[in-house]
Amino acid sequence: MTAPRRLLLVLLWLGLLLAAGFWIGQQLQLSGDLRRFMPGARTPAQKLLIEELGEGPGARLLLVALSGDAPAELARQSQALRGALADSEPDEAHFDVVANGDDGGLDAVPERLRPYRYLLSATADRQSLDRAWLADELAQRVQDLGSPAADLIEPLLARDPTLEALKLAEAWQPPVAPEKRHGVWFDRNGNQALLLLETRAAGFDPAGQQAALATLREAFDTVRGDSPSELIVSGTGAFSEQIAANTRREATLFGSLGGCGFALILLLAFRRWQVPLLAALPVASAGLVGLAAVALLFADGVHGITLAFGFTLIGVAADYPIHLFSHLRPQQPPRDSARLIWRTLATGVASTCLAYLTFFVSGVDGLRQLAVFTVTGLATAALGTRFLLPALLVPASSDIAEGPRMARLLETIERLPRPAMPVVLGVAALAVAVIVFVPGTFWQNDLARLTPVPEDALARDLQLREALGAPDVRYLIAIQGEDVESVLIRSEQLRPALETLRATHVIVGYDMAARYLPSAATQRQRQARLPDPATLRRELAAALAGGPFRADAFEGFIEDVEHARTATPLRAGDLVGTPLEATLAGLLLTGERLSDDGRATALVSLAGLADPDSVAQVARAHDVQLLDLKQASESLVAEYRTRVLWALALAVLLMAGGVYVMLRDLRRTLRVLAPMLLSTVLVLALLRGLGVELNLFHLVALMLAAGLGLDYALFFDHAGGDHAEQCRTLHAVMVCAASTLLVFSLLALSSIPVLRAIGTTVALGVLFNLVLALLVTRRSALRV
Known part of the structure; x- marks a missing residue:
């Protein structure tokens, strides 16, 4: 193909990518709802946890402090800020509740409810x-x-x-409230004016939370004027914004460093400036096609975790053009070189895709998205490398195999001792022993340990919660019944016992729907x-x-x-459009939000809980349940992990089956799979030996590393006893491993626990897979 035609094809390919990117940008909807990456809840506590994570008042709560000026001035700003936020037009309002201790007289009791005051009081x-x-x-x-x-x-x-x-x-008024100064809430020291806001947007609606925070900051800038006061905001929405900012910053930094490093590695390896540009075409195609597939199959949006981790997986697709570039032969059309490696390349791609398809049986929507993204992306990159990329290349002017450096490196590797099978089995047994018998917690079940929120921000959040008397976010009493009336009656029956608990200082306070809406039976009395x-x-x-x-x-x-x-x-529906609507929404759950049979659930929030066992005894005596949301989250994570482990076990079987179908030789199949399996065990042993508690993202990263190792072993097996082919394969695998190590080593430096877990695990997996593929898979292949 002539140079002008190759240039035209490159431009056409780029044009299609740009058009696809524009279309996806118009269609794509991003989601930040963590519940998409959780399995279906089964127990009442788990259902409540899932509900509270996204829709509950705890997820919508923003804790605000004004500091840095005289108390009287801070009180003025608090009043002005409350007025600015509470007086927004209904269509533009971002907050359902804006409280600062100034009850505004009768503002808390709407005009249309005042004739009912003797029924509510x-x-x-x-x-x-x-x-x-x-x-x-x-x-x-x-x-x-x-x-x-x-x-x-x-x-x-x-x-x-x-x-x-x-x-x-x-x-x-809130059952537990801060002290008042100048008519508004202040902390104990009188240095901070406090406000409590409840956003209209759900906790995991990043766009809605960002808009609410922007409105809050804009209003504060207006009311502050020339004052040196400062605005401090904490809560789920503020944390989400901070996490998103940290993620964007690190993604930009690591993406830029990784991209530049990848291009530099390709330039040093192939010494042609066109190579990094041409290698980017299949990879970009993989990302865009993966996104398009998810956008078409999942109408409710693409989760941010799917997007971030999916593009990490698509980074594996960069190995495909590298294999093609390393296997180009002088005076041979590039399409012939692509044809010669296609079966080996296709086997690795197919096996990896089959492995990720197992996520469809996990029962988790987020993992299904990840499977669609990865499978379509990797398949697109492989097909682009096989059928489109060769048309853009010219025959190589020299053969990688003819270079003296690769020959000397190959000779050095050949002189390394090959581990005998008993040695390999002994190393594997030792690694398993480390995994099983090293003391310490094996699995990390605490979701809070995965948060990238800085310790000082968490400490400030705890301080503001204590100052504002915010309810305990861990424990709740759940009262279930056939309908709203029955749970309100049972709530009223529970109140005397809760008052006793408060009088004996077991709890500082409590809140329930029956404080605001008595049962119909009580109203009739x-x-x-x-x-x-x-x-x-x-x-x-x-x-x-x-x-x-x-x-x-x-x-x-x-x-x-x-x-x-x-x-x-009065019924709950009669309070729609009043300030009580938002309050009841967090304490009175109806319909199928928490139960399959549509029963109602009333929640009792607790503040200053000192003795959970005493509260649990009271709950059991009244045939209600004290829910430990921390325990519920841990049980949910454990169930999630069990599903993923089964999916990974099935993935290994499918990968092994795919390799055997291609090789049709049991001994060769075992030799190809051995480095991947042993590397996985060694990585787990090293992480356990270092005291790392394993989480879901370690498991998914291990599967990614296993797919990379399988590719290395397949190509070493493909090289056989041909010295020139061994040199080409060694060059390709070394370049692939170097680029992958660069990207994931950068991720291992991340301050975000999820990215750090992925980066560390894959980087270790690549090292082990490369060394073991050289020593184990090439054992018989190096014999000429």
Whole structure:
């Protein structure tokens, strides 16, 4: 093919890649929901954990502190910030709750709920609206009108002479709240003004959380003015943003270093500037086709972990053009060189793809995405290397095999002692013994250990949670029933026991849906205690006798009491559009969110839990359950790992079967598989010996390393006893190993635990696979 035609083909290929990239950019939707990488929950605690991770109030909570100025100025900024965030238009609001300790008077009790105040308040449980009580309340109002609170009290008197709405607003305050200074929350030292925000976006909605944080910072910049005050934000959304920023920064750094290093390695290995550019074409095709396949098959978006780890796997595809470049022969058309290595290359690709297809039986949506991305990507890179890339190449001017350096290196390797089978088995047995008998925790089940959030940020989060009295994020009491009414009744029955726990300092406080929405049965009991209009007028007239108020001043009060007496009890649906909607959404779960049969679940959040065993005893006595979400997460991780281990075991069998089908020789098959299997055992033994607790990402990285090792062994086996072919294969494998080691060694330096686990595991796997493939697989192949 002439040079102009090769250039035209390159431009055409690049044009297709650009077009595909543009289309994918329009179609692709990224997801950050960690639940996509978790198996289906089975126990109530696991279901609640999955729900809380994405939709629960804990995942939506932002803890805010203002510091760096005088307390009075910080209080002013807190009030202004609360107003700016709470007054947003409904369509533009990013926060369902904005609290700073200023209850805003009646703002907590919407206008349309005030006629129901005697059904929602506990006053009617212990007090009748008789003349004696009304007289005491009216006498107190006379005193209030002479106090600084007169401006607040006077507009309420006609409809609410007992100030029941204000009592209700006070009762709805957080069960555990910080102390107030200048009318807003402050920490104990009085140095930080505190706010508690609940975002409308779910915890694992990165775009929604980022928009909420941007709105918060913009509002703070406006209210701060020239003040030197600072904004401190913590919580799941803030951590997600910080993690994303760290990931982008390290991905940019490592990607740039890895790309430059990869190009430099190819330039040094092949001494042609075109090689790095041409090698990038199949790799770029692999990434784009993999993305397109996932975008088409998964309409709800591509998970960020799939994208990041998938491109790491696609990096393996760079080995395919390297093998082709190393096997080019002088005066031989490149397509013939590609044809000669195709069977070996295709065997490695097919075996690796079969291995990743096992993720479809894992029952985890994220791993299915990863399988689709990897299989389509690797297949695309292999086919591009076989059928498209040779058309862009010119016959090699020299043969790698003719270089004196490769010949001397090959001779050196030939002089190395070949391990006998008993030695290999002995090393494997020793490695297994290390894996099994080294003391220490084997598996890492704690999800928190995988977080890349810095220790100082976690410490600051804990400090703010304690200052704000935020509920315990580990323990919850779950109350299940046939419907909302039954769980509200059971919640009310549990309250006396919880009050006892609080009085004995087992807990500092608690929160439940029944604080805000009593059961319909309780509301009806309160209705029965409300007087009819005639009775109330008679009792009110007696209470007004001799007082300063007119006899007809409280007709609105009589109307509201009659409305409450005859109204249908309030249900959860009646609170939609009120501030209570968001509060109840986190404490009262209905439908199929937590149970397959659509039953309702009421949650009781606990603050300052000092003795879980005592709370568990109380829970059992009331036939409810104290859920340990940490334990639930660990059990979920354990189940997840079991599924992945079965998938990996099946993957090894499929890889072995694929190699045997190609080689049709059991001894050759074992010789090819031996380095891969022994390397896997050695990597596990080294990690265990170093005290590393293994997690899911170590396992997936081991599978990636196994695929690389299988390619090395297959090509060494393919070389046979031909000295020139041995040199070409040795050159190709050395370049592949060097480029892979560079990329994954950089990942091993990452501050992100997941990337560090992947980088360390694959880098060790590449080293072991390379050495063992040279010593074991080439044992008989080097005999001429």
